[in-house]
Amino acid sequence: MILRMSRPWRHPQTGIWHWRGRLPAEVAKKLAGKVATLDVAGETSAITLRPITKVSLRTKDDREALIRHASVQSQLQRRWAGARKGAVALSNREVHALAGVWYRDLVVTHEDDPGDPDNWEIYQELLGEGLAYFDPESDGTYSEPFNPKQGVRILSRQFDVDQFLTTRGLNLDDATRTKLIEEIAGALVLGAETVKRRARGDYGPDDVAKRFPAWRPDKERISPRRGSGPSLTEILDGWAKESRPAPATLDLWRGYLRSFISYIGADDALAIQRSDVVKWKQHLVELGNSPKTINDSKLAALKAMLRWAVDNELIPTNPATGISVRRGKKASEQMLGFEKEEAATILRAASREPNPVYRWVPLLCAQSGARVSEVSQLRGEDIRCESGIWFMHFRPEAGSLKNLGSERKVPLHPHVLEAGFLDFVERREKGPLFFDLTRRQPGAKKPQPKIVAKNVARWVHTLGIEVGLKFRKAPNHAWRHLFRTLARDVGIEESVTDAILGHAASSVGRRYGETRLATSAKAIASIPLPGVAERPVALVA
Numbered sequence: 001m002i003l004r005m006s007r008p009w010r011h012p013q014t015g016i017w018h019w020r021g022r023l024p025a026e027v028a029k030k031l032a033g034k035v036a037t038l039d040v041a042g043e044t045s046a047i048t049l050r051p052i053t054k055v056s057l058r059t060k061d062d063r064e065a066l067i068r069h070a071s072v073q074s075q076l077q078r079r080w081a082g083a084r085k086g087a088v089a090l091s092n093r094e095v096h097a098l099a100g101v102w103y104r105d106l107v108v109t110h111e112d113d114p115g116d117p118d119n120w121e122i123y124q125e126l127l128g129e130g131l132a133y134f135d136p137e138s139d140g141t142y143s144e145p146f147n148p149k150q151g152v153r154i155l156s157r158q159f160d161v162d163q164f165l166t167t168r169g170l171n172l173d174d175a176t177r178t179k180l181i182e183e184i185a186g187a188l189v190l191g192a193e194t195v196k197r198r199a200r201g202d203y204g205p206d207d208v209a210k211r212f213p214a215w216r217p218d219k220e221r222i223s224p225r226r227g228s229g230p231s232l233t234e235i236l237d238g239w240a241k242e243s244r245p246a247p248a249t250l251d252l253w254r255g256y257l258r259s260f261i262s263y264i265g266a267d268d269a270l271a272i273q274r275s276d277v278v279k280w281k282q283h284l285v286e287l288g289n290s291p292k293t294i295n296d297s298k299l300a301a302l303k304a305m306l307r308w309a310v311d312n313e314l315i316p317t318n319p320a321t322g323i324s325v326r327r328g329k330k331a332s333e334q335m336l337g338f339e340k341e342e343a344a345t346i347l348r349a350a351s352r353e354p355n356p357v358y359r360w361v362p363l364l365c366a367q368s369g370a371r372v373s374e375v376s377q378l379r380g381e382d383i384r385c386e387s388g389i390w391f392m393h394f395r396p397e398a399g400s401l402k403n404l405g406s407e408r409k410v411p412l413h414p415h416v417l418e419a420g421f422l423d424f425v426e427r428r429e430k431g432p433l434f435f436d437l438t439r440r441q442p443g444a445k446k447p448q449p450k451i452v453a454k455n456v457a458r459w460v461h462t463l464g465i466e467v468g469l470k471f472r473k474a475p476n477h478a479w480r481h482l483f484r485t486l487a488r489d490v491g492i493e494e495s496v497t498d499a500i501l502g503h504a505a506s507s508v509g510r511r512y513g514e515t516r517l518a519t520s521a522k523a524i525a526s527i528p529l530p531g532v533a534e535r536p537v538a539l540v541a
Helices: 062-085 092-110 117-134 148-155 161-166 174-199 232-243 247-264 274-286 291-311 340-351 356-368 372-376 414-418 421-428 448-462 475-489 494-501 517-525
Strands: 017-022 035-040 043-048 052-056 383-386 389-394 408-411
Touching (some): 035 052, 043 052, 092 174, 117 174, 232 247, 247 274, 356 421, 383 421, 408 517
16 A cells, blocks of 8 residues: 655645644544644744644745755654653753753854843843742742743743654653753753853863753664665765765765764664754754854765755755754843933933832833833932942842842942932831832732833833833843943943942953942943933042
8 A cells, every 4th residue: 555645735825835634533522622833844833733734834945845854744743752751750860961051052052152241131121020039048029939831931931852852752741841942941050151251262171061961862763774775875976976076075974974973873864864864963062063064064964965856856855954053132232221212211211200210210220221120229328328328239138140240339320319319228227219119019029129110111102212122221231231322431440330339250361359439430320311411420449
């Protein structure tokens, strides 16, 4: 009996090709209604699994449709196979090994060209928003309540664990999947910290990578597979005869091919599955190969010889099409600070506000570069005076801080003092300055400082200034970016700016010595605040 192979289906109106098929009866109850994330020609496609499921192949080209159809078919078959096996649990070691794959992938992808350290700090904060829900000791007042489900929902916006698991043929039970998501997020925070070090010129040994055990994939597929197709070695020989590459290139490609054959345990071109290529790619990442080496050398060689095999009708499709090491975009997109005109608009509006939150929080952020969340959790006892210098003391007693450097003393700008901020603090006495603990509703989940920060962002929107990640102005960082710009404009030393912002020193030399409170006070006083204090009050000594 000859089985009819699944073929692409063309939409009668749009002409776009689709994969279309039924859910297998034995897994229909488990999977119906679930969302599956698929790779279609290098782009992510999320589809809901239905009794009859359709997946757009995003092309009208007949030949390309065949290649993409085979890829989608392979991905869905792995999904069916995982459902048939049932959910499994992984050991603690295995969970951390998988998290290590994400760590190494992030570092290897970005360490050569890491970009702006501030962008990685934003990325860490996005991950931290989800990780906050995994703390079982949280009181739900100054930090997020213990709610792993909410944490999973937030972290799922930052990375796709299901696609990652599907390529490895893993179907995890809920507890293991939740634990894995938490550990992956933690690994990415560490990875971002390593990339930040690279951005600041520190290319010393990566001791963090050593903490993650190596991931050992399922050995079931390693046994040699045999079929009726041509060998990969024969395909390379055929390609070489036709293309006539340089001897050095051919020797290099033979080495790549031996590595691939050894990894998948097969030298039969018809036995190769797309998942084999994906797993080999991940294996190369884990070995520390750079994205450029993987994409432009090893995968390029495999794709070229398999493409030659397709062109010469030796195999029906190229299973390596569309596979590459992807560089994450979210963390490396350039975030922006407020323009001076925007800051002036905000601060002028703040000066007219009767609401103390909108009156003082933007002004304190502008004069210090502090995060909105840091200012929002200030208490009366955090506004202090030493040697005649009034300052904000950012410390963990008031609420969670980003890192060790975030605990710092930041002097108040003379304009803030002249505007009557100390009178406001005196009236509030001790406790939070910008929210009332007694007004917290029973069962409320979001910490009050974060509610304040969100409200400030909404208020800024009412002024016609768009704040948010989609506008490339993260509320917590737009003021920080602007402060560094203003500090440079008046010639403040970078080490002093780092101390005020709570940033780690960007070089070994800057780590020596300390920035005194008086030095920070002179620096801050020299900064003209847009719209409200256009002239510096004092010069940096």
